[in-house]
Amino acid sequence: MRISIDTDVCIGAGQCALVSPEVFTQDDDGFGTVVPGRASDAGGPLVREAARSCPVRAITVEEVTA
Numbered sequence: 001m002r003i004s005i006d007t008d009v010c011i012g013a014g015q016c017a018l019v020s021p022e023v024f025t026q027d028d029d030g031f032g033t034v035v036p037g038r039a040s041d042a043g044g045p046l047v048r049e050a051a052r053s054c055p056v057r058a059i060t061v062e063e064v065t066a
């Protein structure tokens, strides 16, 4: 699974960090960011829930095979 945030779209709502704090956090300016080291290995329903909860759909969760 590969998780990314489109920083051009993120408005810093913080929903992702609330829903899935192990994978998402907020930078010093309040914008969403993926916790270091969690961009490719993290999975689980909370990640998808966080992506769905983002009001501007800035989060992309991709299945990566192999």
Ligand code: SF4
Pocket (backbone or CB within 6 Å): 005, 009, 010, 011, 012, 013, 014, 015, 016, 017, 030, 031, 032, 033, 053, 054, 055, 056, 057, 058, 059
């Ligand atoms: S929920 Fe979306 S808009 Fe809010 S901080 Fe996370 S990525 Fe940014």
